[in-house]
Amino acid sequence: MDLRAVEDAVLEPGVPRLVGTGLTIALPPGYEAQVRPRSGLALRHAITMPNAPGTIDPGYRGEIRVILINLGREPYTVHSGDRIAQMIVARYEAVEWDAGELPDSVRGEGGFGSSGR
Numbered sequence: 001m002d003l004r005a006v007e008d009a010v011l012e013p014g015v016p017r018l019v020g021t022g023l024t025i026a027l028p029p030g031y032e033a034q035v036r037p038r039s040g041l042a043l044r045h046a047i048t049m050p051n052a053p054g055t056i057d058p059g060y061r062g063e064i065r066v067i068l069i070n071l072g073r074e075p076y077t078v079h080s081g082d083r084i085a086q087m088i089v090a091r092y093e094a095v096e097w098d099a100g101e102l103p104d105s106v107r108g109e110g111g112f113g114s115s116g117r
Helices: 039-045
Strands: 002-004 009-011 017-020 031-036 054-056 065-070 076-078 083-091
Touching: 009 017, 009 065, 065 083
Parallel strands: none
Antiparallel strands: 002 083, 009 076, 017 065, 031 054, 031 083
């Protein structure tokens, strides 16, 4: 779904800013909401989210606010009603970690680029 601003906000170049949406939700256990940048804003105005995707967990009950940043050279004005981000709701698996020994694998501790051979 699209998230819309409920306030006007000037995004100065390089300065993160919270922009309110007026939306509050109560997610059921086992679900999260992911807030993502809009590709059109990124392409045309260099507006994105520095924490993309932003995660909303089932325990949060406050207003959904979007952290926006202007990567362009000129200030950009968000107007109330503008579409500023997108949100999806997704199921997730809760896991319990075992602090024991890790099993061996072919890759082992090989890091960046080690699986591309």
